[in-house]
Amino acid sequence: MFRPATLADLPAFRCGHAQDAQAGTGCTVFVAPQGATCGVDVRGGGPATRETDLLRPENMIETVHAVVLSGGSAYGLAASTGVMDELAARNIGFSVGEARVPIVVGACLFDLLVGKNAHPDAALGRTACAAAFDRSAAEPLAEGNVGAGCGASVGKLLGPEQAMKSGVGICGLRAGDLVACAIVAVNALGNVCDQSGKWIAGCRGAEGDIMAPLDAFALMAAAQAAEGQAAQGGPCANTTIGIVLTNAKITKAQATKVSSTVHDAYARAIKPVHTSNDGDTVFTFASGEITALPDTVAVLGTEAMQGAIVRAVQQAEAAYGLPAARNLAQTR
Template identity: 50%
Template sequence: MSEITNIAEIPGIYAASATSEDAGTGCTVIICPKGAVGGVDVRGGAPATRETDLLRPEETVGVLHAVVLSGGSAYGLAAACGVAEELERSEIGLDVGVGLVPIVSSACLFDLACGDGHVRPTSDFGVAAVRSALDNPKEPLDRGNVGAGAGCTVGKFAGPDRCMKSGLGQGVQSAGSLVCGAVSAVNAVGNIKDPSTGTYIAGVLDDKKGTVLSPDQFFQDMAKGAGEAKMPLRTNTTISCIATNAKLTKAQATKVAQMAADAYAHTIYPTHTTNDGDTIFVMATGEVEAPVDVVGVMATSALEKAILDAAWSAEGAYGHPSARDIA
């Protein structure tokens, strides 16, 4: 197998986004037409999700056809309806005797304060993303201010005026024939940190908006009663999907999702707060035998890369600078 650098290059995986650049919102879909084994880990305090209970190991449905990462807060769940409808028209889904039912899981992030909050990803967004993915199977998934990353921002614990633009990122980790690819839309309340250097590359800005500040002093002041909480409640989330060619059971896919959550702790500070709806999906196509712990470690590495890529690939927009702007 040649070196894979984009999640859409993993055999059996298709991916694309639909974006409203003016409104600063969109959705990203990752599709496995033959059906993948799915898992999920939800750690944030305010998730907006669809079909996560179905992915529990004890539930009877053992196939997952698509994951939708969407903006629009809870309104964005409508994009998943469009994805399901278009997959059915493409004859992709679980055979239930009287027809096909595509199994589509989704998670949404809050981007209503970035761009035009009156525009949300509708079912038409989902249809467009599916058509783009299936009609252009060799087209790499775009990164930056696209899809679910169109309206992402980070570093909001000091208020929206000092946050930075983030976006949609990707990361791939491979060893031999085993591949783990990650897609992440990073809309965290916390800062983004490069774990290899400990440097904050995006997050809350100083008063002159030229330097990323450490969160430590801010939260110490809050603990002493000297700081004021300015973060908007329940408006932050990092949502991700990991696609792998590993052969996993539902329980193992769930464990991989749980292990991959370490990537959030390595790259986002603070993370899993009451103001975040952090969610990670796993899709396993079942081509390669591999120990689940190995898959989990590789998935974590791929997701770390995706989160950092979300910060570096974003462009400044809607009045918010990006990591590129202040590097």
């Protein structure tokens, strides 16, 4: 049987947020000071990622020191530079002569249309990294409108005016000594449903209720046809980015496969998902203390990620003119 777990059950990792609430953007950092195995699976048509080629199983690097989830679209990749600087200042990374070179990978979501036209920079990345070291292992990592989820929203099929606020969600599970904790910033084009299939956040209709995605798609297609709109070739305007932290001992190839399987949670909870307007990404960061079957890690991580996605919209608060799921719940 699976049992609940928390980030406190994974002492090999440090986690921290930083955000600019006025601007509506931020970043979240996951640090393995001793290094850890990392894999990634990127889906959707518009990813903004950093150093993910290093994580291909055939490539040389076997140890990663940090994963960064950030707002700001491609501009937000700058946050990882600050994380590198902070880690190097703490003597973390590969020794190269007199230098320290930490391996930092990451992914960004598009939140430029929420709040102000701003993005995480190196300074904010460094702040988030420092916060990861300052946070007590027993202190829960905040959820909702924080870190990479500060400017996150969902349900944008009919435009940002009918969207809802989302954020960061966390869910952890364990099977014996094996632990998997999922953390995700949900910034999807589509709607989010709970485990029963009920829509809990997404594109809002004229009465403020949540529309079924197929109905919203039909309206969107009709509007585009009437206006003769062509497919847009600009930056990806959405993207859900998440990570599974685990104490499993798995290889880089196995961590990559775990990430691939965990995308099932995205498909269960977000509809539609992996579209041309999303750059959905899952990292798996494994510290290697517990021998485990990769499939067990994948199943545990998938269930945890589905729970984290639901929490990302449940824990969000109304902001930037967007209502949140808790607002709808209060009016029912």
